[in-house]
């Protein structure tokens with residue numbers, strides 16, 4: 001007989017009625033307002049452009065991490081006009097996972113992809129749900145989601161997986177990319193100091209459903225209006241202007257050594273666009 005999965009075990013355990021010593025009163029926990037599954041859903045948004053090598057492993061690891069924790073989840077993949085077998089992989093996996101796929105007919109860049117992913121997630125998310133974004137390249141480990149969700153439930157509205165908190169590690173990233181990221185972090189902390197934030201650019205983040213919805217209502221289509229990789233810092237600059245948005249970070253182990261294929265970030269272009277954006281925002285230009 002095949003062994004039950006961790007999810008099945010979790011469901012069996014949580015469906016048992018627990019006797020809390022009230023049997024004399026004839027009240028079983030079953031008749032109380034006890035939830036057997038989580039009271040919220042985790043919606044994971046994955047921007048994907050030609051990620052045929054990384055997607056199968058990432059989707060397996062995501063399902064394992066979220067299933068082990070008995071979390072209710074959905075995965076939203078925005079396929080940004082991939083020309084490899086990303087669409088086929090998503091078609092196959094869609095029969096086995098709670099997966100929703102949005103497809104751009106042609107490649108539009110990370111900004112448009114994150115925008116469409118977040119807007120779609122916002123449509124299906126309730127206020128208590130947690131919406132996450134992460135790279136589809138296996139460098140962001142799904143195990144960290146549990147801690148990020150925990151932090152949202154502890155009172156944060158946005159949680160960033162950070163390379164700059166004690167305990168963080170960066171494995172396999174070239175030294176020049178590390179230097180650029182480090183300088184970028186220092187510059188942003190100087191120009192836009194934000195309590196709790198050191199990593200402004202990382203794509204691995206969690207948002208409270210209620211706050212995402214509030215941000216989209218406040219900014220509309222402008223919430224994500226940067227085309228390229230600079231969209232991540234821009235989203236944060238917008239969130240930090242909203243009242244009562246608590247942002248926190250959790251240390252991340254960035255496993256760049258697990259990435260298959262080349263980075264799709266064009267470093268010089270991203271650096272130039274990011275500097276232009278920071279200058280504009282500092283001058284108060286929207």
Ligand SMILES: Nc1nc2c(ncn2[C@@H]2O[C@H](COP(=O)(O)OP(=O)(O)O)[C@@H](O)[C@H]2O)c(=O)[nH]1
Nearest residue numbers: 047048049080109110113135136137263264265
């Ligand atoms: N939609 C879209 N996503 C992209 C594009 N380029 C990269 N991505 C995705 O954005 C994420 C970050 O890209 P990645 O190559 O991992 O950049 P790096 O981690 O900074 O080296 C990955 O999930 C990519 O699939 C693009 O042109 N369009």
Ligand SMILES: [Mg+2]
Nearest residue numbers: 135136137139
């Ligand atoms: Mg990446």
